[in-house]
Amino acid sequence: MERKVKKIFIDGRIEPAFIADSISKHSAKTTIGGHSIFMGQVRKDEIEGKLVAAIEYTAYQELALEKMHQIREDIFQKYPLHCMHVYHSLGTIKAGEICLFVFTSSTRRKPAIDACAEIVERLKAELPIWGKEIFEDDTHQWKENS
Structure with a gap:
């Protein structure tokens, strides 16, 4: 079953209430x-x-969404998931704030855990998303993914 391309980008930090709401919607x-x-x-x-002090995230959004769609398709083929949700911040996110939220669900725990880990690794390696580290003295440098 071909799924539609989902938007993953959120302007600003990912709010704790958004995460809690996402989780609570699955209780039914x-x-x-x-x-x-x-x-x-x-x-x-x-x-x-x-x-x-913060990281300023930018992305080549069109390409990132296409690549994320392919990752989504690959993961749904590989693992028996019920749900997959991926959100990444754009803009300036302060130290201590959430910038990435990946949430997977399945009948059993292992597919959800394995799929979540693979999504995070592939997202970091394959999506054109960049972070500029902003220091407390207002200088900056491009972040290297690790």
């Missing part, structure tokens, strides 16, 4: 026995003596 789905959630949070890293 009684065939689901396991969920896996990954939340990426901006760290206040120290780099060369300077502290990261």
